[in-house]
Amino acid sequence: MAHHASIKGVRVAAVSAAIRYRNRDDLVLIELPQGTQCAATFTRNAFCAAPVTLAREHLATAKPRWLLINAGNANAGTGARGLTDAQACCTALAELTQVDPAEVLPFSTGVIGEYLPVDRLTAALPQALSALDEEGWEAAARAIMTTDTRPKRATRQFQLNGRQATLTGIAKGAGMIRPDMATMLAFIATDVAIEPACLQHCLAQAVEGTFNAISIDGDTSTNDACVLAAAGSLGNQPLSALTSPEVGAFQQALSSLCEELARAIVKDGEGATKLVSIEVGEARSVSEARQVADTIAHSPLVKTALFASDPNWGRILAAVGRAGLDDLDIEKVRIRLDEVLIVSAGGRDPEYQEQAGKAVMAKDAFSIGVDLGRGDASARVLTCDLSYDYVRINAEYRT
Known part of the structure; x- marks a missing residue:
């Protein structure tokens, strides 16, 4: 081409x-x-x-x-x-x-x-x-x-x-x-x-x-x-x-x-080192799925964990929980890094091993998958990590 x-x-x-x-x-x-x-x-x-x-x-x-x-x-x-x-x-x-x-x-x-x-x-x-x-x-x-x-x-x-x-x-x-x-x-x-x-x-x-x-x-x-x-x-x-x-x-x-x-x-996000696709499924509506995806994508705590390649899934879980969904049944929520299931039935999945999560996060492109267990709508948002360089670039932008 x-x-x-x-x-x-x-x-x-x-x-x-x-x-x-x-x-x-x-x-x-x-x-x-x-x-x-x-x-x-x-x-x-x-x-x-x-x-x-x-x-x-x-x-x-x-x-x-x-x-x-x-x-x-x-x-x-x-x-x-x-x-x-x-x-x-x-x-x-x-x-x-x-x-x-x-x-x-x-x-x-x-x-x-x-x-x-x-x-x-x-x-x-x-x-x-x-x-x-x-x-x-x-x-x-x-x-x-x-x-x-x-x-x-x-x-x-x-x-x-x-x-x-x-x-x-x-x-x-x-x-x-x-x-x-x-x-x-x-x-x-x-x-x-x-x-x-x-x-x-x-x-x-x-x-x-x-x-x-x-x-x-x-x-x-x-x-x-x-x-x-x-x-x-x-x-x-x-x-x-x-x-x-x-x-x-x-x-x-x-x-x-x-x-x-x-x-x-x-x-090419300022200072970005990782390209992350946030994929939310099993939502009641596309807008609800998008709301959850955006909340994760815009969380500085999630984004700094991405930069550190730290599978700190508590930050993702917290973002899902505060996304503002009515009567979310947390028992039904599943969270994955690529194919690795981290969260199921309201907590850490029994099979989950931290090194498996780390291996995914070390890649320069991967996905965070969230299934809400309440419908069949989905949405995807592309985002990146938040690095030291992002702060430096934006602090020095006008000088």
Whole structure:
């Protein structure tokens, strides 16, 4: 599978605007061909950043021709001026490219509460425009990084009525990650033509089980966005029927791509050394299962035990017990590390040996399984451990 598959008609550039970082690219421009359909999901944080507010508004009024993304400054917590600044950047690009400012969607990531250096950003636009290239995705994946230690990029190809269709995407995020949409930006493009309602449905489906089911630290950011652009350059009849096999194939490829990017984000969690899948089953409802999974994923005591490779199952048990479930029958609860049963019938399983639990916890990827014994619904959340480095990275972030 070609990792560097590009999307016909979609051009990407990454340049340096010196917004916060020196000697690295921090500004990305993505050009979408006329007629591209766009779907998006955004943060649910009430203090949503200026670019999120503006991108939502623009998306409601026009079909995007440009995505304008900067790293190093989130333009969040910046009040009315933040909106004016984000709009000024859109207008500057619109003037250079003869489009309506509403056809530009702005995105920002970085430090909260500082004003965007608009002049530096707009001064770099001509250079970005001359650097546009269908092969620009890899450089863009690097340019949107903040505390990420590596770029995140994925591609999927699949057959659509005898043609080879392509999806490609980039993402960033390593901290302040908790759904819904974590400090996380993801930009995905495809050459497939898809009707807008169908496109939004497919994206929502894909995001729900991937980007919205990850947590690094339980903090929901102010800036998250995930955009899916369907350029239509494959030349197929636009997909529209949700039940069609073609939409099924597209959905599968999209969900798989989002899963790869979401896993990459958690794996690159600030200071993370372990990727842990928390799988809760036998719940009365999906939301109840998710509530238990989130409680475990967000427990600092569980997460520090994960870092120490310490199978301190009392911490997991306590998290399940305080997750807020009505009339939980603890006799029916079972807790596992991978295949190793630790807890059953309200206490330590008689067969459990601590070295078996330690062996699982020593791995860099494993699962915590919880069966609640009260139904058949389940949910899964991907998380990581909480290490000394997480504290160091976040204590030093602004210096």
